[in-house]
């Protein structure tokens with residue numbers, strides 16, 4: 001069963017704006033969206049679109065030019081933010097300290113007592129396949145394993161919201177699955193999870209909500225299925241002979257023709273009917289089906 005929005009606190013940004021320098025660069029320009037309690041919200045956009053800048057403002061590590069961050073229906077306080085788990089873009093581990101010591105130290109900064117911190121860290125290390133590396137210095141770990149340690153640092157101490165800047169980058173498939181399971185445990189507690197990613201296939205598989213940024217502005221926001229139903233619907237046509245003739249049908253744009261199969265975009269329903277009529281005039285029609293756009297296709301459309 002897919003997760004539902006819960007009654008826990010939503011994380012919300014309203015008209016959030018950040019201007020850099022005298023130029024000036026409006027890195028984030030009036031961004032508003034909600035990361036609902038209990039759901040995974042994917043945050044996507046090209047390099048430089050403003051994802052990291054938005055996340056830094058949510059965490060209060062970068063000053064807001066205007067707008068606000070809200071948590072549980074009121075402006076987020078410093079105290080709220082101390083309860084958020086954050087995985088920053090710049091990974092901040094100490095290379096020369098043992099993994100276990102470092103994570104226990106970070107957990108204790110969150111107010112967890114030493115025994116509980118140690119137990120929680122060991123459990124997380126085990127879950128992410130790092131049980132045997134607890135005593136190693138961080139610098140001895142591969143980049144992917146350092147990334148796992150960084151993830152654990154963000155997830156400890158029952159955070160009330162999770163803000164994760166590219167948490168999946170550099171992870172192998174097993175670590176991705178382990179990470180997804182962990183995140184689901186947090187959403188099941190009603191935690192809003194906002195994570196940025198360039199891996200659209202992963203975002204499509206995981207997210208209940210999606211926010212797409214382009215040049216500092218939100219260009220799409222909603223449930224992936226809703227966005228897919230508003231994107232350009234394509235049709236797949238399969239006929240008995242060569243389908244190359246579909247290229248010449250008015251109102252039809254053939255994306256790809258491969259022998260008897262054509263993938264097309266139609267300007268409207270009339271064009272689809274015209275395509276079908278023409279196909280029937282020419283011979284047998286084996287299939288004419290709408291093809292729901294992939295997230296990658298929607299992403300291309302809204303960021304074009």
Ligand SMILES: Nc1ncnc2c1ncn2[C@@H]1O[C@H](COP(=O)(O)OP(=O)(O)OP(=O)(O)O)[C@@H](O)[C@H]1O
Pocket residue numbers: 020021025027045046047048049050051052053054
């Ligand atoms: N400290 C800064 N000073 C000046 N400009 C900055 C600063 N930080 C970010 N920017 C600019 O703000 C814009 C948004 O950058 P940001 O890092 O938020 O994008 P992003 O979507 O996270 O990109 P990526 O996917 O590459 O991580 C970029 O044009 C960037 O150059």
